Amino acid sequence: MAQAGGVRGVDTTGTGRSTVTAADWRLSDEVPERVAASCLYDSAGWLRAWEDIGIEKRSRHAYVHTDPEHPDGASVLPLYAVHECPFWDGYERQVDLVGRFGNPVIFAGSPYSMYGKRGHVPAALVRGAHATAMEWIASGPAELLVVPNLTEEGVADWLETAGPPVGRILLERTYSCDLDLDAGFDQHMFRVTNKIRRDVQRRLRRADERGLTIRMVEGPEAHALVPAAYPLTVDTSDKNDWPALFDEDALHGMLRVPGAMMVAAEVDGRLVGAFFAFRRGSGG
Structure with missing residues (x-):
């Protein structure tokens, strides 16, 4: 297979354990035993369960990860070569670009992780994911690597390590927020606008009545x-x-x-x- 980033890649669709190592990152077809998760969607529990969920049709997958001794800890970033994904299909439909991005599309993290907020992405993960994805593209039918659901901090990490992308998409909607459980729901409502607060209160009253x-x-x-x-x-x-x-x-x-x-x-x-x-x- 073609060289990328100085590391020879592996086809991770087989059933055996495959591991490739680089100076500061590793590539494996199994979720590492220890993961210092930054959010739900890069936790070991979620990633192992997601492997068995077939709503995305994947032809290939791998996990780029660092060892526990790494300065950023045992972090992980999944790579998926996806040839059918309802979530991505929805995006393509919205912009009338169905099929324009090739098949499969390589994702550094599933589009289904859109409700998470992954911030910092260690440079080692960026290097490993980018090198592996470019090798998959060079040696197979995929044409595009998509890195979804990044915060501004994550975008900066990718730009610094991998360079500028061919395009960006800004989703102007927030799907998650941090709640202070000790403060309670009433205190949280003071963080939203008066219009939203009154609407929520009205809906809660009607729900209680019904x-x-x-x-x-x-x-x-x-x-x-x-x-x-x-x-x-x-x-x-x-x-x-x-x-x-x-x-x-x-x-x-x-x-x-x-x-x-x-x-x-x-x-x-x-x-x-x-x-x-x-x-x-x-x-x-």
């Missing part, structure tokens, strides 16, 4: 609600003119991530809303 209940469930009880939760996810995608982002197997798979829970909103015993949540520090 008998809405919200409970946290996990384990077998959460899995039992998946058949009712799945149509809700499809309905949300349809309203936004997106493909269905999940199937039932994917929802079950996410509930197998360590620390996974479902927030179930019900009226008269009927599920009307579902959110998937993960306890911090439980992802491995």
Whole structure:
């Protein structure tokens, strides 16, 4: 196979353990035993579960990682060669560029990690991911490496180490926020605008009047609600003119991530809303 970054790559689609080493990073087809995760989506628990979730059709995968002795600790960045991804398909549809980015597309982290906020990306991970992706492109049908869901800090790390990209996409929407659990929900509401605060308060009053209940469930009880939760996810995608982002197997798979829970909103015993949540520090 072609050389890239001075390290000979490996095809990681096989079942055997494969490891390639460089001066400050390693490439393996298995999630490292120890991972100092910066967010849920680069935790060992999530990455191992995501391997078994088939909503993304992957022809190849690898994990670029550093050793625990590295100054940045045992960090990891997954690489996926993806030839079918509902999330990415939704983006392509929005900008009327379906199929223009080649097939497969190489992702340094799944597009499904959009709800996370990964900040600093160690230079060693950038070097390893970029070198490996360029080798995959040189030796196969892929044409593009996409690094999704970066914060400004992560963008700066990639620019400093890998140089400027061929393009950037700015998603002008925030999908996550940090909550101060000690301060409570009422205190959090003072962080939003008066308009949003009044709207939330009005919705909460109406929900209470209609008998809405919200409970946290996990384990077998959460899995039992998946058949009712799945149509809700499809309905949300349809309203936004997106493909269905999940199937039932994917929802079950996410509930197998360590620390996974479902927030179930019900009226008269009927599920009307579902959110998937993960306890911090439980992802491995």
